[in-house]
Amino acid sequence: MYAILGCGTVGHSVADLLEARGKEVLIVERSAERVESLRERGFDANVYDILDIEAYAEHLEDVDTVLILTKNDETNLETLKRIKARFPHIFTVVRASNAAMVEEMGEEGADYVVESAELISNAVVKDLTEIELQKKTDRLVGVIEAAGDKGVAIFTHNSPDPDCIASAIALQKIAEKINIKGHIYYSGRIGHQQNRSLVNLLGVEMTAITDEKDVLNIIDRHGKVAILDTEYAGQNNPLPRDFVPNIVIGHHETPEEVPGEYVDVRTNVGAVSTILWSYLMELSITPDAPLATALLHAIRVDTAAFTRKTSPMDLKALAYLSPLTDTKLLEEIENPPMSPETFDILGRSIANRTVRGSYLASSVGFISDRDALPQAADFLLRLEGIATVLVFGILENEIQISARSNDSRVNLGKVLQEAFGRTNAGGHAQAAGAQIPLGIMGDVDDREELLALVESVVTKQFFSSVGAAADERDREREREKEKERAAAEREREKEREKESVGA
Numbered sequence: 001m002y003a004i005l006g007c008g009t010v011g012h013s014v015a016d017l018l019e020a021r022g023k024e025v026l027i028v029e030r031s032a033e034r035v036e037s038l039r040e041r042g043f044d045a046n047v048y049d050i051l052d053i054e055a056y057a058e059h060l061e062d063v064d065t066v067l068i069l070t071k072n073d074e075t076n077l078e079t080l081k082r083i084k085a086r087f088p089h090i091f092t093v094v095r096a097s098n099a100a101m102v103e104e105m106g107e108e109g110a111d112y113v114v115e116s117a118e119l120i121s122n123a124v125v126k127d128l129t130e131i132e133l134q135k136k137t138d139r140l141v142g143v144i145e146a147a148g149d150k151g152v153a154i155f156t157h158n159s160p161d162p163d164c165i166a167s168a169i170a171l172q173k174i175a176e177k178i179n180i181k182g183h184i185y186y187s188g189r190i191g192h193q194q195n196r197s198l199v200n201l202l203g204v205e206m207t208a209i210t211d212e213k214d215v216l217n218i219i220d221r222h223g224k225v226a227i228l229d230t231e232y233a234g235q236n237n238p239l240p241r242d243f244v245p246n247i248v249i250g251h252h253e254t255p256e257e258v259p260g261e262y263v264d265v266r267t268n269v270g271a272v273s274t275i276l277w278s279y280l281m282e283l284s285i286t287p288d289a290p291l292a293t294a295l296l297h298a299i300r301v302d303t304a305a306f307t308r309k310t311s312p313m314d315l316k317a318l319a320y321l322s323p324l325t326d327t328k329l330l331e332e333i334e335n336p337p338m339s340p341e342t343f344d345i346l347g348r349s350i351a352n353r354t355v356r357g358s359y360l361a362s363s364v365g366f367i368s369d370r371d372a373l374p375q376a377a378d379f380l381l382r383l384e385g386i387a388t389v390l391v392f393g394i395l396e397n398e399i400q401i402s403a404r405s406n407d408s409r410v411n412l413g414k415v416l417q418e419a420f421g422r423t424n425a426g427g428h429a430q431a432a433g434a435q436i437p438l439g440i441m442g443d444v445d446d447r448e449e450l451l452a453l454v455e456s457v458v459t460k461q462f463f464s465s466v467g468a469a470a471d472e473r474d475r476e477r478e479r480e481k482e483k484e485r486a487a488a489e490r491e492r493e494k495e496r497e498k499e500s501v502g503a
Contacts, residue, residue, distance in 0.1 A: 001023075001024045001025075001026060001062050001063045001064055001065075002018055002023055002024065002025050002026065002063065002064070002065050002066075002067065003025075003026040003027070003028065003059070003060055003063040003065070003066045003067070004025060004026070004027045004028070004067045004069060005028045005029075005050040005066060005067065005068045005069065005070070005079060006028075006029060006050055006068060006069045006070030006071075006075070006076075006079075007027045007028075007029040007034060007038065007045070007069070008034075008069070008070065008071060010069050010095065011027070011029075011067070011069040011070075012038075014067060014069065015027060015038070015043060019043075021268065022266070022267060022268045024044075025043060025044065026044050026046070026059055026060075026063060027043050027044065027045040027046065028045075028046055028048050028050050028056055028059070029045060029046075029047065029048075029050075030047065030048065030049050030050065031047075032047050035047045046059060050068070050070070050075070050079050051075065051078060051079055051082065053079075053082045053083065053086050054086075057086060057087075060086075060087055060090070063087075063090060064090065064091060064135075065090065065091040065092075065093065066083055066087075066090050066091070066092050066093070067093040067094075067095075068080055068083070068092065068093070068094045068095065069095045070095070071095075071097075073096060073097050073098075073101045076094050076095055076096070076105070077094075077101070077104065077105060077108065080092060080094050080105060080108055080109070080110055081108055084108065084109045091111050091112075091131070092109070092110050092111050092112070093110075093111065093112045093113075093114070094110045094112070094113050094114075095113075095114055096113050096114070096115050097115070098115065099115065101113075101115075102115050112131075133278055133282055134282060136264055136279075137279050137282040137283060139262055140174075140247065140262055140264070140279060141174070141178060141283070143224060143246055143247055143261055143262045144174065144175050144178060144180050144224065144247075145178055145180065146223065146224065147175075147180050147222065147223030147224035147246075148180075148223050149223070150221065150222050150223035150224075151175070151180055151181035151182060151183060151222055151223060151224075152171075152175050152180060152181070152182045152183070152222060152223065152224045152225070152226055152246075152247070153183055153185060153218050153219065153221075153222035153224070153225045153226065154168045154171055154172060154182050154183065154184045154185065154226045154228065155185050155186070155225065155226065155227045155228070155230075155237050155238070155239060155245075156168050156184065156185070156186045156206075156227075156228055156229065156230075156237070157186075157227075157228075157229050157230040157236045157237050158186070158187045158188040158236050158237060158238065158435070159186075159187075159188035159189055159190065159370055159371060160186045160188075160190060160195065160206075160229075161192070161195060161229075161298075161301070161302075161371075162194065162195060162198055162273075162294070162297050162298040162301045162302075163229050163271050163272050163273050163298040163299075163301065163302045164228045164229035164230075164272065165195065165198055165199065165204065165206075165294065165298070166198075166273045166276075166291075166294035166295045166297070166298035167228045167229060167249065167272045167273050167275075167276045167298070168184045168206075168228055169184075169202070169204060169291055169294055170273065170276035170277070170279070170280060170287070170291060170295065171226060171228065171247075171249075171276060172184060173280070173285060173287070173291060174276075174279055174280065174283060174285065177283060177285055183207065183222070184204070184205065184206045184207065185206070185207050185208075185209055185218060185238075186206055186207075186208060186209065187208070187209045187237065187238035188370070189208075189369070190206075190371075192342075192369075192371030192372070192374075192375070193336040193337065193338060193339055193342065194297075194301075194333060194334060194336055195371060196336070197332060197333045197336040198294060198297065198333050201329060201332055201333060202290045202293075202294060202329075203290075209238050212238070212240075215238050215239060215240070216240075219239075219243070224246040224247065224261075225239070225243075225245045225246050225247070226245060226246065226247035226248070226249070227239065227245045227247070227248055227249075227250075228249050228250070228272055229249075229250055229251070229252075229272045230250060230252075231248060231250040231252055231254050231258045231265055231426075232254075232258065232259075233245055234423075235423060235426065236426070236433075236435060241423075244259045244260060244261075245259075245260050245261075246260065246261040246262065247260065247261065247262045248260040248262070248263045248264070248265065249263075249264050249265075249272055249275055249276070250264075250265045250272060251265065251266050251267055251269050251270075251271065251272050251275065251428075252265070252267065252413065252426050252427060252428065253267050253413050253414075253426075253428070254426075255417070255422050268311055269311045269313055269314060270299065270302055270303035270306075270308070270309045270310045270311055270314040271298055271299040271301075271302035271303060271314060272298075272302075273294075273295045273298040273299050273302070273317070274299055274311070274313050274314050274317045276295070277295055277317045277320070277321070278313065278317075281320070286324070287321070287324055288324075289324060289325065289326040289329070290326065290329070292321045292324035292325050292326075293325045293326045293329050293330050293333070295317070295321055296317075296318065296321040296322065296325050296330065297330060297333055297334065299314055299317055299318065299321075300318075302431075304378075304430075304431075306318070308406075308428075308430045308431065309428055309429065309430060309431075339369070339372075341367070341368065341369050341372060342369065342371075342372040342375060345364045345367060345369070345372040345373070345375075345376055345393070346372070346375065346376050346379060348362075348363075348364040348365060349362045349364050349376035349377075349379070349380060349391050350362075350380070352364065352365075353380065354459055355386070356463055356468040356469075357468055358385060358386055358387040358388060358407065359386075359387075359388045359389075359390075359462075359463060359466055359468045360380055360383065360386045360388070360389045360390070361389075361390045361391075361392075361458070361459045361462050361463065362376070362380065362389075362390070362391050362392075363391075363392055363393065363451070363454070363455045363458070363459070364376065364391060364392070364393040365393055365394070365451055366393065366394050366395075366447065366451070367393040367394065367395050367400070368395065370393070370395050370400040370402075373391050373392070373393060373400055373401070373402035373433075374391075374402040374404070374431075374433070376391045376402070377389045377390070377391045377402045377403060377404040378404055380404075381404045381405075381406065387405060387406055387407035387410075388403070388404070388405040388406075388407050388410050388412070388466065389403060389404050389405070390402075390403040390458075390462050391403070392454075392458050394438070394450070394451065394454060397437060397438050397442055398435050398436060398437055398438065399434075399435070399436040399437075399438065399454055399458060400433075400434075400435055401416065401420070401425070401433055401434040401435070401436070401458070402432075402433050403415075403416060403427070403431070403432045403433065403434075404430065404431055405429070405430050405431075406430065410429070410466065411429040412427055412428065412429060412430060412431065412432035413425075413426055413427040413428050413429060413432045415432070415462075415465045415466055416432045416433070416434050416465075418465050419461040419462055419464070419465040420434045420436050420461065421436075424436045424437075438450075438454075441453055441454060441457075
């Protein structure tokens with residue numbers, strides 16, 4: 001958290017820039033009029049004399065960096081002295097009007113002094129971003145080092161995609177840099193043909209988890225546990241829900257604070273691989289061709305070829321990784337043959353679609369490969385007039401959902417959480433997913449009856465959450481479907497009666 005002490009023109013500009021980067025900002029300003037204006041804009045602003053440290057000391061308990069930005073050198077210098085005396089651990093940034101004051105403030109312990117008022121806003125934020133990355137990287141390395149000879153257990157999310165696979169390889173590389181072993185684990189299956197190609201062509205060593213006991217044994221065997229591209233234990237990963245990981249690195253929006261010894265969740269980047277790339281750069285680790293290829297492919301996939309939620313950092317990673325990438329290897333990864341099941345699921349998603357306005361939902365029935373769902377969702381989003389797509393199927397004892405949108409009014413992560421529960425769903429504004437236990441629906445013995453029930457519940461919840469009410473034509477189609485289901489059930493009942501008589 002950042003605290004700005006003295007929020008005039010410069011302080012206001014810095015606050016805007018920090019907020020635009022998704023940073024939490026606390027403001028202390030003696031002008032009640034300015035504070036009221038800042039509050040109207042959504043800032044956490046408070047009326048205090050910045051020299052009266054004790055009056056607002058409790059507000060600074062969770063602050064990492066303080067920026068002292070008034071026009072008055074003497075006020076800034078005295079505030080600096082009092083901050084350093086009361087909170088010696090806080091990183092301090094101070095504004096100065098001349099070279100002499102820069103030197104004096106440095107002597108009083110200022111960590112960073114900016115002289116030019118004209119350049120202060122962009123200079124401060126740019127340098128703070130670099131300082132923040134350095135501090136984060138140092139903390140991450142410290143946690144990994146503490147794993148010792150037991151090493152780090154690196155968990156991807158269930159049925160890992162390119163982003164968490166590439167991120168896991170990168171984290172393993174960082175551990176190797178400091179002589180710590182990293183072991184990668186996953187649950188589910190690697191079904192998507194691109195993901196299988198990525199793992200096979202790169203020769204990635206990943207251990208599949210078969211049951212809960214395996215997870216507990218893995219935790220016991222390792223010094224530290226990391227989860228990637230998933231923010232909570234037990235949410236789309238095999239860890240127990242009450243377990244607190246040592247390392248959490250992700251980029252999804254979260255409804256509450258993420259627990260962990262080291263947590264880096266950046267919702268303003270397009271891929272977790274971009275975050276891991278930033279660590280590699282800070283540690284002066286140059287990715288070899290396979291790792292560079294994996295990272296580039298992952299960032300391209302998660303940003304939909306840089307058309308979805310792409311940040312400046314994603315583009316910087318692209319520019320850096322491109323010359324290091326093995327283009328032949330990338331071509332093999334991105335263009336593998338399509339499996340027959342994926343082809344069938346694409347066909348069923350087209351045939352079973354239900355459309356309301358610009359919203360589309362489609363059931364693909366019973367599946368064994370959940371990775372085909374996002375491919376089907378991406379494909380259906382290309383349909384003319386469609387801006388939001390949800391595709392779902394039943395895999396073992398869960399309903400698997402993948403959703404895509406290019407509608408700026410829709411936040412899919414929130415929509416799916418509202419429709420199916422925060423513990424079952426999550427993601428970004430334009431791409432999200434869910435895994436919903438069948439629960440009591442799983443007691444339905446007849447597969448066709450179970451599928452009809454799931455289709456009805458999921459479709460109704462989705463359309464309700466996006467506000468797509470059914471019109472008379474939709475209701476008529478649903479009545480026709482219900483008649484077809486009833487007729488099919490009657491036929492099945494007749495067949496069961498014949499079998500019973502025959503027995």
